[in-house]
Amino acid sequence: MGDLGPQSYRVHPRRLTQSAGAPGSQSNTSHVTAGDVITASALGFPCGGRSHDDYAALPERLDLDRRGLEECPLLERVEKLRLLNLQHNRISCMRNLEHLRWLVFLDLHDNRISHLYGVSTLTSLRVLMLGKNRIQRICGLEKLTNLDVLDLHCNEIPRIENLSHLSELRVLNLAGNRISRVEGLRGLDSLAELNLRRNVISGVAEVDRLPCLRRLxxxxxxxxxxxxxACLGESGSLCELTLDGNPVAQETWYRQAALRCVPHLRTLDMKRITEEERRMACVLARKEDEKKRxxxxxxxxxxxxxxxIRNAAQQWEELKACLDLPTQNGVKEEVKAGGTSVQSLSLSDSHLAELDGEMLRLFGPGALEALERGWGVQTAGAVTTIAFRYISFDAIIPTLPRIRVKFPNLHLVFLETNISRLPQxxxxxxxxxxxQLTIHxxxxxxxxxxxxxxxxxYRLHHFNLQKLNGVEVTMNDVIAAERLFGTLGHVATTKTPRCRLLLLLEESRKRQLQFLLEGRGRRAGPTPEEDGRQLGEGLSRALFNYPVRDPSGDGQEEGAVDASRRAELVQRYLCGLVQWAADTSIKGEALHKLWPSMFVEMVRDCVLDMRDRPAFRQxxxxxxxxTK
Structure with a gap:
């Protein structure tokens, strides 16, 4: 179908021989008698010259096609004129039409008209043909409420507007304009055909508000x-659609996708929809629904x-505030989600544990429960990085033995975990x-x-760390650490009482120490230096420990009770020291006051005793x- 629209309102004028003067002689006339013009074959126009008798027989039709007219002629004796053809002239303004009150069909195709003013008085008009002109705006049609066909193709119109009152409009042709979006169609309740070919349209809206639209x-x-x-799918009447020449028409399964968008479509791009295409469209629709879900x-x-993650961060900031630790200015937005392979292991309002390929990410204390789940050997072996965030390091420590068992190869990352002391x-x-180890x-x-x-x-020398906070660990770093803490470890090992060593060391180191001590019991007098050499370099590192509970305890609750008891004992011991110091201070002050008199008495007694030397010696x- 061309831009002229459907066959029901096309006008294809044809030049014929004239019976009343050559067309050239009428090129600039503005005063024309209806009986002096010729006719064209279109919509029932009769062919052949028209005499006064012919005009008397058919007074409602007039053809002024290709007359070189620069304005609409002032017609006489046209009281019954209903069809007027002025196409293919040079008319720039629609004038001299006010008296054509019974005009039903007006064709001004291929002229130079720039606006629509001048037709507002033609209240009986049903067909208005203004294609291939210079119109830049749709306006001035407020009184044409009976309009059935409006053809404005090949103009310079940028948008659809001022048409909501045309409730009787059945055909609208706006092809070949500058329209970028389909809108402004509300109120066109009778519109059955809408032609928008060759515009710059990128989006379609309000088409579902056209209850009678069948062809788009x-x-x-x-x-x-x-x-x-998307709105096309909401239209219950649309059955014919053309989309060829659009980028969307280049997509794979284009026709099936169009049927998915408009299921009741019968014709697409002037080709009838087959049953196979409908079946494929249903399959694609199901896949699309699954994808959307x-x-x-x-x-x-x-x-x-x-x-x-946000709630875990907020709780972490509140905890730091309670502990009087430095807090951030507001909660930061968290890291972006990983790829499609991310698996959520544990998720609640305040914690998240997720496995993203080789990385296990834990946010919030509750996420530590993911470490308790049943990990397969292959899955656990694939995990190379565990990242902790918004979790206190002291809460992470009890999980380290389980991490030791389940995950053989690791890079640990700690961010916002409050590691504040070296013993930790x-x-x-x-x-x-x-x-590898990363402590942000x-x-x-x-x-x-x-x-x-x-x-x-120094403490993790046995791990042979490769990277620390992303920086390679060199031999010079290891030597420097040994120089700083090696001597301190040796002194701690050789000078710490054995009972104290048993309290500080872990279970495995305790057994090693006890074995050495038992073997040493059969020999006499080992020196402290020999003790240090026998205990070995590993034990000196093990003394730098971070005990979280009494090793003899069997559970976390017992550890908490023992810790409470130790705190109570420490408090009593400190109170005793303070009391002893206070008593000593009081005694010292009393002695300071009594000492002068006491000294005099002591000297006097000695002098008196020594007056009789033989008696004193005896x-x-x-x-x-x-005494002996």
Whole structure:
């Protein structure tokens, strides 16, 4: 179908021989008698010259096609004129039409008209043909409420507007304009055909508000996706559609996708829809629905993930505030979600545990429960990185033995875990193997200490760390750490009482120490230096431990009770020391006051005793004899 629209309102004028003067002689006339013009074959126009008798027989039709007219002629004796053809002239303004009150069909195709003013008085008009002109705006049609066909193709119109009052309009042709979006169609309740070919349309709206629309032509536009045509699926009457010449028509399964968008479509791009295409469209529709459900599911999970991480961060900030630790200015938005392979292991309002390929990410204390789940050997072996965030390091320590058993190869990452003291780092010795370690400065004050790196390298020497906070560990780093803490470890090993060693060492080291002590019991007098050599270098490192509970306890609750008892004993011991110091101070003050008189009395007594020297010697000898 061309831009002129359906066959029901086309006008194809044809030049014929004239019976009343040559067409050239009428080129600039503005005063024309209806009986002096010729006719064309279109919509029942009779062919042949027209005399006054002919006009008297057919007074309602007039053809002024290709007359070179520059304005609409002032017609006389046209009281009954209903059809007027002025196409293919040079008319720029619609004038001299006010008196044509009974005009039903007006054709001004292929002229130079720039606006629609001048037709507002033609209230009986049913067909208005204004294609191939210079019109830039749709307006001035407010009184043409009986209009049935409006043809404005090949003009310069940028948008659809001022048509809502045309409730009787059945055909609208706006092909070949500059329209970028389909809208402004409300109120066109009778519209059955809409031609929008050869525009710059990228989106379609309000088409579902046209209850009678059956044919929609959108060929040669800029529609790139069926998402831009979503409203077509809501139209219950549309059965013919053209989309060829659009980017969307280049997609794979284009026809099936169009049927998915408009299921009741019968014709697409002037080709009838086959049953096979409908069947394939149903299959694709099911797949698309599954994809949408999966997309929705992922979106819901993504939102839950975001909220869980945000709540975990908020709880972490509240905990730091209670402990009087430095807090951040507001809660930061969390890391982006990983790829499609991310598996959520545990998710609640305040914690998240997820497995993203080789990385296990834990947010919030509740996420530690994921470490308790049944891990397969292959799955656990594939995990190479465990990242902790918004979890206190002291809460992580009890899980380290389980990490040791389940995950043989690891890179541990700590971010916002409140590692603040060097002894806490010693707890990492409980894992089985540690190739890399990352302790972010954010939320871990220990990184601000000058010796934290050296202490960690010394304490975890048996792991042979490759990288620490992303920096390669060199032999010079290891030697420097040994120089700083090696001597201290040796002194602690050789000078610490054996009973104290048993309290400080872990179970495996205790057995080693007890074995050495039992073997040493059969020999006499080992020196402290020999003790240090026999205990070995490993025990000196093991003394730098971070005990979290009494090793003799069997559970976390017993450890808490023992810790309470120890705290009570320490408190009593400190109170005793304070009391002893206070009593000593009081006695010292009393002695200071009494000492002068006491000293005088002591000197006087000695002088009196020594006045009789023989008696003094005899008394002294007697005291010595009785003392033995």
């Amino acid at each position: 032509f959108l060929s040669s536009n800029c529609i790139g996706s069926f998402d831009d045509l 999966e997309t929705h599911k992922q979106a819901v999970h993504k939102e839950k993930r975001r909220l869980a 780092l010693a707890a990492l010795a409980q894992v089985k193997r540690l190739d 400065p954010e939320g871990n004050p220990v990184v601000g200490l000058a010796l934290w790196r050296s202490f960690l390298l 008394a002294s000898l007697s005291r010595l004899t009785h």
